[in-house]
Amino acid sequence: MEEKPEKLIVNGKRLDGREPGELRPLKIQAGVLKRADGSAYVELGGNKILAAVYGPREFHPRHLQQPTTATLRCRYNMAPFSVSDERKRPGPSRRSIEISKVTREALEPVVFLEQYPRAVIDVFIEVLQADAGTRTAGITAASVAMADGGIPMRDLVASVAVGKVDGTIVLDLNKYEDQYGEADMPIAMLPRKKEISLMQMDGNFTPEEFRQAIELAILGCEKIYEAQREALEKKYSANLGGE
Amino acid sequence: MLNVKRRELVVPGELVAEGDYLLGEGLFRDGREIYSSVVGLVDIRGRKVRVIPLQGRYVPKPGDxxxxxxxxxxxxxxxxxxxxxxxxxxxxxxxxxxxxxxxxxxxxxxxxxxxxxxxxxxxxxxxxxxxxxxxxxxxxxxKRGKLVEISSAKIPRVIGRGGSMISMLQGVSGCRLRVGQNGRVMVWGRDLKRVNAIVEALLMIEREAHTTGLTDRVREFLEKRIGGK
Known part of the structure; x- marks a missing residue:
């Protein structure tokens, strides 16, 4: 692990040159995998994340089927080569099981699960390269992948982290800010109604800081939502072939 | 009051209209507002609104x-x-x-x-x-034929308006087609080359489903494939 930088904010700018309320460079692409029903690829700064959606399809084992609604299954997984310092041990860990669960809970409120009784929708999120904020980028990718797969949804889900470094509220933390900052709070939002479907927190905020952080997160999610819409529109208008 | 134009591309959660409309597929209501639930193209016929989905699994409906x-x-x-x-x-x-x-x-x-x-x-x-x-x-x-599987969202295009596409496919090639709403198409005929040309034409329809003048282009493609033996 590298040394802690002396200061994380110099002259009001962050180490990577961003303003406190600025996102890292964001790229979203829909429909990148041929075999999946829906897929998306997201790059947010150093994060590279692939999401694939399968279904709705028949749910096996059958005793897990829910008679009146579909089931949403999510798997968040980090590739062994996704982190810098050492090879990550492959396979599920305590951390990835938790992230899978909160991802599922962040996505569930938007999906019309009751339209597909007994079926299952599988969402796979693969982190190819990690650089802080992978769970939020994973949710962003998964939501685009579900829309790309034609799964009926009430809204997209946009997600970003906010935090506090050197006493300043910042948007979309990078690796150093995540490791050495004072607080980190991933947020997922349903942009249409501004409802929050994921909120976790690590560190401390005062109530006033918390309010500021939420507001900054909402702004960030709105920017991400625009990029998500653009990605979907781009894929399909390319398919429309200049109509 | 409509919020979008006819044939406009919408994404899930996008406001399509407000007020008294009859909702078709791909839409849901929240109070007076009507939102899209899928990625698709808006289709408006009088008071009826629907979103033609561009993707998605087949779900059985009585009569299909x-x-x-x-x-x-x-x-x-x-x-x-x-x-x-x-x-x-x-x-x-x-x-x-x-x-x-x-x-x-x-x-x-x-x-x-x-x-x-x-x-x-x-x-x-x-x-x-x-x-x-x-x-x-x-x-x-x-009993016989080649089974082609394409996206069920593209099947209306294989049939065409009033069956124009399917009758053209059968007329030009002399093959017979059986089209299932679930995205499966069975093709059979005497000449294997013609059957294969139809299979390719079906894949072409799937790829270019939302372009205009598709029937004519498919006809051109088929005539070239069958003519140049």
Whole structure:
């Protein structure tokens, strides 16, 4: 692990040159995998994340089927080569099981699960390269992948982290800010109604800081939502072939 | 009040209209506002609004004609895969159109696992148990041909407005087609080369489903493929 930088904010700018309320460079692409029903690829700064959606399809084992609604299954997984310092041990860990669960809970409120009784929708999120904020980028990718797969949804889900470094509220933390900052709070939002479907927190905020952080997160999610819409529109208008 | 133009591309959660409209597929209501639930193109006919989906799985509806593949047989019928999250049940009496005495007849005479069957969805209950029938003329086992699977969202384009595309495909090639709403198309004919040309044409329709003047381009493609033997 590298040394802690002396200061994380110099002259009001962050180490990577961003303003406190600025996102890292964001790229979203829909429909990148041929075999999946829906897929998306997201790059947010150093994060590279692939999401694939399968279904709705028949749910096996059958005793897990829910008679009146579909089931949403999510798997968040980090590739062994996704982190810098050492090879990550492959396979599920305590951390990835938790992230899978909160991802599922962040996505569930938007999906019309009751339209597909007994079926299952599988969402796979693969982190190819990690650089802080992978769970939020994973949710962003998964939501685009579900829309790309034609799964009926009430809204997209946009997600970003906010935090506090050197006493300043910042948007979309990078690796150093995540490791050495004072607080980190991933947020997922349903942009249409501004409802929050994921909120976790690590560190401390005062109530006033918390309010500021939420507001900054909402702004960030709105920017991400625009990029998500653009990605979907781009894929399909390319398919429309200049109509 | 409409918020979008006709044929405009919408994404899930996008405001389509406000007020009294009749909702078709791909839309949901929240108070007075009407939102899209899928990625698709808005279609407006008078007070009726719907979103034509560009992707998505087939979900059985009563009255649909689909091509199923037998995956299992049981004492009084068969279970069919419908290229959907749900399988369908076909009773022997609904295939043969008569009473069947199971102690005297061997059902494997009629259908076996792997057979393709052209069936009609008879009923779908609230738990999505699908029952099928195939006792009308033209239904039942498809004995030969090539089975093509494309996205079920593209099937309306294979049929065309008033059947224009499908009659063109059959007319130009002399092959016969059976189109299932679930995205499966069976093609058969005397000349294998023509059958293969139709298969390619179907894949072309799937790729270019939302372009205009598609029927003419497919006709051109087919004539070139069949003409240049």
């Amino acid at each position: 004609k689909v091509i199923g593949i037998v995956i299992d047989a049981f004492y009084y019928g068969w279970i069919l895969d419908l290229n959907s999250p749900y399988t369908g049940t076909l009773f022997a009496s609904d295939l043969l159109g008569r009473k069947v005495d199971f102690s005297r007849e061997d059902l494997s005479e009629y259908l076996e696992a792997g057979d393709a069957v052209f069936v009609k969805v008879k009923e779908v209950d609230e738990l999505m148990h699908v029952s099928l029938e195939a006792d009308k003329w033209g239904m039942g086992k498809l």
